Amino acid sequence: MSALIVQLPAQAVGPSTEFEYVLTQDGSTMQSHGSAQATLLPAPGGAGAEVVALVPPSMVSWHRVELPKGTAAGSPKLRVVLEGLLEDQLLDEPESLHLALQPNARAGAPLWVAACDRAWLRGATQALEAAGRPVSRIVAEFAPEGEAALHALGQPQQPLLVLAGSQGVTALPLSSHALPLLPPLPQDTPCLTEPAVAALAEQVLQRPPVLQQAPQRWLKSAQSDWDLAQFEFSSSGRARAFKKLGTAWADLLAAPQWRAARWGALLLVAVNLLGLNAWAWRERSALEDKRGAIRSTLTQTFPQVKVVMEPAIQMEKEVAALRQLTGSTTGRDLEAMLAALSTAAPPDRAASAIDYSGGELRVKGAGYSAEVARTVGASLKSRGYSSVLQGDSLVVTQEGTP
Numbered sequence: 001m002s003a004l005i006v007q008l009p010a011q012a013v014g015p016s017t018e019f020e021y022v023l024t025q026d027g028s029t030m031q032s033h034g035s036a037q038a039t040l041l042p043a044p045g046g047a048g049a050e051v052v053a054l055v056p057p058s059m060v061s062w063h064r065v066e067l068p069k070g071t072a073a074g075s076p077k078l079r080v081v082l083e084g085l086l087e088d089q090l091l092d093e094p095e096s097l098h099l100a101l102q103p104n105a106r107a108g109a110p111l112w113v114a115a116c117d118r119a120w121l122r123g124a125t126q127a128l129e130a131a132g133r134p135v136s137r138i139v140a141e142f143a144p145e146g147e148a149a150l151h152a153l154g155q156p157q158q159p160l161l162v163l164a165g166s167q168g169v170t171a172l173p174l175s176s177h178a179l180p181l182l183p184p185l186p187q188d189t190p191c192l193t194e195p196a197v198a199a200l201a202e203q204v205l206q207r208p209p210v211l212q213q214a215p216q217r218w219l220k221s222a223q224s225d226w227d228l229a230q231f232e233f234s235s236s237g238r239a240r241a242f243k244k245l246g247t248a249w250a251d252l253l254a255a256p257q258w259r260a261a262r263w264g265a266l267l268l269v270a271v272n273l274l275g276l277n278a279w280a281w282r283e284r285s286a287l288e289d290k291r292g293a294i295r296s297t298l299t300q301t302f303p304q305v306k307v308v309m310e311p312a313i314q315m316e317k318e319v320a321a322l323r324q325l326t327g328s329t330t331g332r333d334l335e336a337m338l339a340a341l342s343t344a345a346p347p348d349r350a351a352s353a354i355d356y357s358g359g360e361l362r363v364k365g366a367g368y369s370a371e372v373a374r375t376v377g378a379s380l381k382s383r384g385y386s387s388v389l390q391g392d393s394l395v396v397t398q399e400g401t402p
Contacts, residue, residue, distance in 0.1 A: 028219065038133065056141050067111065085113075086113065163182055346376075
């Protein structure tokens with residue numbers, strides 16, 4: 001998934017504000033990073049490309065609530081319900097804040113709610129949209145998910161210590177005086193730091209932290225399931241569905257984690273194509289063998305046939321000619337058809353006229369009713385003939401005769 005990951009500045013956005021960014025082609029490896037004004041930010045390319053806005057930890061607060069029964073995540077009254085639940089937890093007026101629920105939120109279970117300044121977030125996203133970089137997702141740089149870890153970040157003049165994990169997100173000044181405000185942590189809790197504050201982090205935490213560049217952290221943050229683009233910041237349901245579908249399709253086509261699946265799908269298609277071709281070749285071979293056997297039977301039985309075009313028709317003609325030559329009758333001859341009709345027709349019905357032409361026998365004036373004609377037809381069918389009543393005539397032909 002190609003993405004432009006933009007960290008939103010902690011101050012109000014103006015025309016000359018620069019945004020720090022990371023550009024990635026697959027969502028997991030960094031292509032480039034830097035800082036630029038909104039109009040100069042690079043554009044992500046490819047299918048499913050998106051712009052992800054990162055909210056810094058100093059601009060978002062996290063609150064634990066439980067939705068009342070009967071309140072769904074898509075309910076039009078959800079905003080009002082959240083304001084009521086958070087009224088005693090928020091330092092600002094709820095009307096001035098943007099609220100967002102955690103992914104897969106369910107009523108009756110504890111869940112996290114993110115809160116940030118609505119005007120600040122609107123100003124930042126509108127600046128990106130005006131520059132031709134409309135935001136597809138809004139993700140917190142640190143969210144209450146995963147294993148707990150300590151992160152030291154910022155500049156030496158204003159260092160920050162963030163504890164993030166499934167139990168919540170806490171942001172404090174990077175100082176030994178702030179450490180008692182953190183909850184008790186296991187000794188093996190991971191500690192990561194940006195290079196600019198590495199020495200200070202080691203001094204405060206009393207252990208050597210692991211170096212991690214901010215762009216590397218932003219790449220991981222953008223992979224979160226969280227999306228703060230809710231309520232007035234969300235797209236329409238259809239647009240969001242198309243966005244997710246496009247992103248998923250782009251992941252499937254290009255993401256490294258889907259490489260094995262792509263090769264498996266190609267291999268499956270190739271095996272099926274080979275199998276279909278082999279099956280079709282086998283069927284064609286069997287059909288050609290049958291046609292060859294028919295042609296061989298025709299030429300061996302009737303050596304005078306030199307050119308085989310329609311074996312079945314030619315054999316029928318040759319058999320008919322042979323019967324005519326020897327004087328034997330066939331089922332299409334008048335004598336055979338009259339004999340079959342005499343055994344099938346009622347004995348008390350006499351025909352006024354009999355007409356025979358080209359294997360078709362017409363019996364006129366016998367006065368067959370529709371019921372009698374059906375009875376006669378059923379009897380003739382058992383002898384290999386078909387019949388139909390046309391006016392006052394019963395038409396008899398040999399079955400299979402065109």
